[in-house]
Amino acid sequence: MITQLITMNGHGIYVWASFAVVLVSCSIFYFKTKKTLKKYEKEYLIELKKLAEVDRQILLKKSKIANNIYASSNKAN
Amino acid sequence: MLWYFNEMLKFFFLNNIYIIIEKIINFINSIFFIILAVGLTFALLLSPPDYLQGDTVRIMYVHVPSAWLAIGCYAFIAMLSIFNFIFNIKNFFLINKSLAPIGLLLTCLAIITGSLWGQPTWGTWWVWDARLTSMFFLMLFYIIYILSFKIIKKESLATKVSSYIAIIGSINLPIIKYSVEWWSTLHQPASIKISGSSTIHSSMLTPLMLMLLVLLLYCALIFLMKYKTEIIRIKRKNINRL
Numbered sequence: 563m564i565t566q567l568i569t570m571n572g573h574g575i576y577v578w579a580s581f582a583v584v585l586v587s588c589s590i591f592y593f594k595t596k597k598t599l600k601k602y603e604k605e606y607l608i609e610l611k612k613l614a615e616v617d618r619q620i621l622l623k624k625s626k627i628a629n630n631i632y633a634s635s636n637k638a639n
Numbered sequence: 640m641l642w643y644f645n646e647m648l649k650f651f652f653l654n655n656i657y658i659i660i661e662k663i664i665n666f667i668n669s670i671f672f673i674i675l676a677v678g679l680t681f682a683l684l685l686s687p688p689d690y691l692q693g694d695t696v697r698i699m700y701v702h703v704p705s706a707w708l709a710i711g712c713y714a715f716i717a718m719l720s721i722f723n724f725i726f727n728i729k730n731f732f733l734i735n736k737s738l739a740p741i742g743l744l745l746t747c748l749a750i751i752t753g754s755l756w757g758q759p760t761w762g763t764w765w766v767w768d769a770r771l772t773s774m775f776f777l778m779l780f781y782i783i784y785i786l787s788f789k790i791i792k793k794e795s796l797a798t799k800v801s802s803y804i805a806i807i808g809s810i811n812l813p814i815i816k817y818s819v820e821w822w823s824t825l826h827q828p829a830s831i832k833i834s835g836s837s838t839i840h841s842s843m844l845t846p847l848m849l850m851l852l853v854l855l856l857y858c859a860l861i862f863l864m865k866y867k868t869e870i871i872r873i874k875r876k877n878i879n880r881l
Contacts, residue, residue: 567684570694576759580698580752581683584705588857591744595864602871609878627657627874 607635657870660863667860671853678853681846689843696843698756704851706749706774708858710815712742713777716784717809720802732798733873735805736788737865741858743781750774761825769818770826773811780808 568574610618610628621628682700689696716735723731753771754764765771784804791797819828830839837844 570697571688573694573759576755577683577694577697580701580755581679583751583755584701584748587744587748591740592857592861595861595868599864599868599871602868602875606871606875606878609875613878621878625874626654627870628878630658630661631871 603631603635606631657867660867664860664863664867667856667863671856671860674849674856675853678846678849681849685842686846687842692760695756695759698752699843700846700850702749702752702756703847704854705745705752707851708854709742709745709749709774709777710812712738712745712858713781713805713808714812716742717805717812720805723798723802729798732794732801733866733869735801737862737869739781739785740865741861743778743785745854745858746774746778746781750778757825766825768824768826769822770815770824773815773818776811777808777815780804780811784808 568578570577606628610621610632613621622632623629678700682697686697686700688694716738719731719735722728723735750771753774757766758764784801787801787804788797791800818824819826831837831844831847839847
C-alpha cells in the first residue's frame with residue numbers, strides 16, 4: 563500500500579513534486595514574511611525607545627499599535 | 640462626506656484593525672495545520688484516481704485552488720485600484736501592496752503545477768495555448784505591478800502607476816476565464832461552474848474545497864502579516880510626529 567502511495571502507478575513523481583513545490587515555496591514565503599514583520603517590529607521598538615520617557619508614555623497611551631509592540635517585546639524579554 | 644468617510648477609515652484601519660489582525664493571525668495559526676492535515680489526507684489518500692488520468696488528477700487539488708486564488712487576488716487588486724481612483728484612500732493601496740506578492744506566488748504555483756500535470760497528461764510541459772499564455776500574462780502583470788511600487792519611490796506616483804497597471808491587467812481576467820471556450824486549447828474546460836451543474840464527483844469536490852480552504856487561510860495569513868508590516872512601516876515614519 564505504501565509503495566502504491568509513493569509510486570502512484572508511475573505518476574508519483576509528478577504528484578509528489580507538485581505538492582512538494584507548493585508546500586516548500588509556501589513555507590519559504592511564510593518564513594520570509596514573518597522575518598520581515600519581526601524586523602519592522604524591532605526597528606519600530608528601537609525608535610520608540612529612543613523617544614524621551616514622557617513622549618513614549620504619551621505615545622503608548624495614544625497608540626494601540628505602539629502599546630501592542632511594546633507589550634509583546636516586554637513579554638518576550 | 641467623502642472626507643468623513645476617509646477619516647473614519649483611517650482611524651478604523653490603522654489603530655483598531657491592527658489589534659483585530661493580531662487576533663485573526665492567532666486564530667488562523669491555531670486551526671491551519673488541522674485543516675491542512677485533513678485536506679492532504681483527502682487529496683492524497685481518500686480521493687479516488689480518475690478513470691482516465693489515474694493518480695495525476697491529484698495535482699488538481701493544488702493546481703486549481705492556486706489558479707482560482709491568483710485570479711481572485713488580481714480581480715480584488717483591480718477593483719480596489721478603481722476605488723482608489725475614485726475615493727483616493729491610501730489604505731486601498733496598502734491592501735493591494737500586501738496582496739500582490741501572494742497573487743504572484745499563487746500564479747507561479749498554478750503555472751508550475753499545471754506544467755507538472757501537463758507532462759503526463761498531454762505529453763508536454765508547456766504549450767502556448769490560450770489558457771496557459773493568458774496565465775503567463777497574469778504572472779507578467781503581477782511582476783510589473785510589484786516592480787512599479789518597488790522602483791517608484793514617490794508614493795503618490797507609485798499608487799497612480801500601479802493602479803493603472805492593475806486596471807489594464809484586469810482585461811486579461813475574462814480572457815483567462817473564457818480562453819478554453821473562445822479558442823481550441825489543450826487545457827480542459829471548467830468542471831466546476833458557479834451557475835449550472837458541475838461535472839465533478841463529490842469524492843473529488845470535497846478534497847478540492849478543503850485544499851481551497853487551506854490556501855485561502857494561507858493567503859489570509861500572509862496578507863495580514865504583510866498588511867501589519869505596512870502599518871508598522873507607516874507608524875514608524877510618523878513616530879516623531881507626536
